[in-house]
Amino acid sequence: MNEEQQFKLQAFLDGELPEREAREVQAWTQCDAEAAALLAELRNTRQAVSKSETFVRVPESREFYWSKIERAIQMEPAQTRVASVSILFQLRRLVLPVGALSALVIVGLFAYSRMETAAAPDDSDAPVVEAMADSDATTYRDKADNTTLVWFSVPADSRNILK
Amino acid sequence: MSGKDFTNATDVVLVKLAQRGNLKAFEELVARHRDKVYARAFSMVRNGDDAVDLSQEAWVKGWRRLKQFHGESSFATWLTRIVINLCCDRLRRQRRQRTESLHDLEGESGGAERQMPAVTVNPTERLERDELRKLIDGALDKLSDEHRAVLVLHEFEEMEYKEIAKTVGCSIGTVMSRLFYARRKMAVLLAELKKER
Numbered sequence: 001m002n003e004e005q006q007f008k009l010q011a012f013l014d015g016e017l018p019e020r021e022a023r024e025v026q027a028w029t030q031c032d033a034e035a036a037a038l039l040a041e042l043r044n045t046r047q048a049v050s051k052s053e054t055f056v057r058v059p060e061s062r063e064f065y066w067s068k069i070e071r072a073i074q075m076e077p078a079q080t081r082v083a084s085v086s087i088l089f090q091l092r093r094l095v096l097p098v099g100a101l102s103a104l105v106i107v108g109l110f111a112y113s114r115m116e117t118a119a120a121p122d123d124s125d126a127p128v129v130e131a132m133a134d135s136d137a138t139t140y141r142d143k144a145d146n147t148t149l150v151w152f153s154v155p156a157d158s159r160n161i162l163k
Numbered sequence: 164m165s166g167k168d169f170t171n172a173t174d175v176v177l178v179k180l181a182q183r184g185n186l187k188a189f190e191e192l193v194a195r196h197r198d199k200v201y202a203r204a205f206s207m208v209r210n211g212d213d214a215v216d217l218s219q220e221a222w223v224k225g226w227r228r229l230k231q232f233h234g235e236s237s238f239a240t241w242l243t244r245i246v247i248n249l250c251c252d253r254l255r256r257q258r259r260q261r262t263e264s265l266h267d268l269e270g271e272s273g274g275a276e277r278q279m280p281a282v283t284v285n286p287t288e289r290l291e292r293d294e295l296r297k298l299i300d301g302a303l304d305k306l307s308d309e310h311r312a313v314l315v316l317h318e319f320e321e322m323e324y325k326e327i328a329k330t331v332g333c334s335i336g337t338v339m340s341r342l343f344y345a346r347r348k349m350a351v352l353l354a355e356l357k358k359e360r
Contacts (some may be wrong), residue, residue, distance in 0.1 A: 010346070053318075066193055
């Protein structure tokens, strides 16, 4: 009997074979004395072992056995607490330099934006036309030419006054 | 619930309390199932001190993983699986540390017992229960760790080949081979031990 056949016989005993294969093995054991003998031996051993687990008890008292477990369990939260405290401490140590750096960055950005504004091209040279609603006057200012012109809209009925 | 009441509480209640951090409830669970967990460790490693260490390690691990237990099996079964995994880890480590000896090679391939004719007489027939247990215990002692582990998982834990392969960390073919060899060796050992008595 080869290894594959031996394992198949065992798998049959353990109910690990598909139905069709199980039927084939059953038929084989009925006509092969060697297979039948091996199957019987495997079955006897399985039955003897499965029903005979020795019941052993912990060779220590309940208190002593538990004390080691308890110690290991109680050590764990302490370690976690130490770890978390340590992380908090590290974070607290970082607060001051990070805060100072942030403040510097903010101040720097603010100063930079001011400088940008100051360095921006002066559009004041461009001609500006301003209209003054109340006075009915329009001003044209051109800094490039150093020219300022003002128009006054004089109402028709006030021509006599101007004269 | 006071500590005094825990003796009457069911495992389900104790587990729920322990999951909320009640160490006294967990202590009661340890008291109830410590023998079973220890016995499983002992059946696999066959050394009392190692079995105590492994079973205690399993309880600590169980406490840490308690939130992962949702009652798919009984609490005792869940914890037994933890101790089995720890035993398998230890056996794997030991196997790696061992130099590959002729005994190992023979053990993996089945040894001489594979080719021996079948033991036709049932050596355990007409034995008293205690006597049978002693006989089996003596024979289990003589198996290699790897073969005994597979046999224990199959016969005591009633695991299928696939589950054993996953637990032990080997192929199904290896499980079949180890189980077959372990059974044949057990048959021979039982016959010999019975003759000696």
